[in-house]
Amino acid sequence: MLDVRRLILLRDLAHLGTIAAVAQAHAYTPSAVSQQLAALQREAGTRLLERTGRRVGLTSTATALVQHTEVILAALEAADATVAAARTGLRGRVRIGAFPSAVRTLLPAALVGLARDHPALDLMISELDPVGMPAALRSRRLDVALLHDYDIAPTPPDPALDSTALLEETVFLAVPSDAAIGNIAAGHASPDPISGARDAQWIIGSPGTLCHSVALHACQLAGFTPAVRHHADDFTAMLALVAAGQGVALIPQLAIAQPSPQVRLLPLAMRRRTRVAYRRGAGGHPAVVACVAALRDATTAFLD
Structure with a gap:
């Protein structure tokens, strides 16, 4: 019988790419991970790992095992959900991951509702970039996460x-209110605001973040590479920099609280899409169900 804990390490190697990254995710040493994977290979009786230069890759058999592992783990999550549903009342820790603009806008009301309806739940929030949340869910550092992507x-x-869909919101190009940027003259709209800002200075997220890659991709779709002047990962900071005449930035609707008179917000056809994610098989867990319901209620109240 193959050891499920070792299969998880193999699955994580497929996702993370290096033994060092797997070791860090599990708070193991790299040598301990290598030993466990070697033991799994002996259990399987066939080669699972192969070296390509300095990197360790998976054989076709290992790749198939990873797919089976996902099915096994989903079944275990579903079994845990069945047991949890048989208990009386919700209790225990629930770890929720969210991106900064959701933490400021949606999470407070959701937490109030969860605390009122399920006072025995121990709720813990972690603010993360969406890029890092899938790994946190897989490694059980999170139970529920608010993820987003862009159309x-x-x-x-x-x-x-x-996952289950939660919110779809407009994305705006924020420009200084008195700016005459390309065909975005002050007081006039543009049929294609991003294209009109091809000669502007840009404020985008740090490299490696979703906001960074989306800003670059949006500009590339408009036919240019942006001149990046500043990196900022907080939309409030981005808006302050725009108000100070430091450039233009992409800002989703959820991040706009009280617009500054020094900033004009030009709506784009682009949409940011937020969903509530959890491990496969855990959708029926009462704590996950409660979190999804509370987040939906908070989103509805915020938009009204």
Whole structure:
């Protein structure tokens, strides 16, 4: 019988790419991970790993095992959900991951509702960039996560996760109110604001973040590479920099609280899409069901 804990390490190697990254995710040493994977290979009786230069890759058999592992883990999550549903009342820790603009706008009301309806739940929030949340869910550092992507750059499905749609919002190009940027003259709209800002200075997220890659992709779709002047990962900071005449930025609707008179917000055809994600098989867990319901109620109240 193959050891499920070792299969999880193999699955994580497929996602993370290096033994060092797997070791960090599990708080193991790289040598401990290598030993466990070697033991799994002996259990399987066939080669699972192969070296390509300095990297360790998976054989076709190992890749098939990873797919089976996802099915096994989803079944275990479903079994845990069945047991949890048989208990009386909700209790225990629930770890929720969210991106900053959701933490400021949607999470407070959702937490109030969860605390009122399920006072025995121990709720813990972690603020993360969406890029890092799938790995946090897979490694059980999170139980529920608010993820988002953009319609111009959809995120491929993750075989370890399920999700339910929560929110679709407009994305704006924020420009200084007195700016005459290309065909975005002060007081006038543009049929294609991003294209009109091809000669502007840009404020975008840090490299490696979703906001960074989406801003670059949006500009590339408009036929240019943006001149990046500043990197900022907080939309409030981005809006302050725009108000100070430091450039233009892409800002989703959820991040706009009280617009500054020094900033004009030009609506784009682009949409940001937020969903509630959890491990595959956990959708019926009462705590996950409660979190999804509370987040939906908070989103409805925020938009009204």
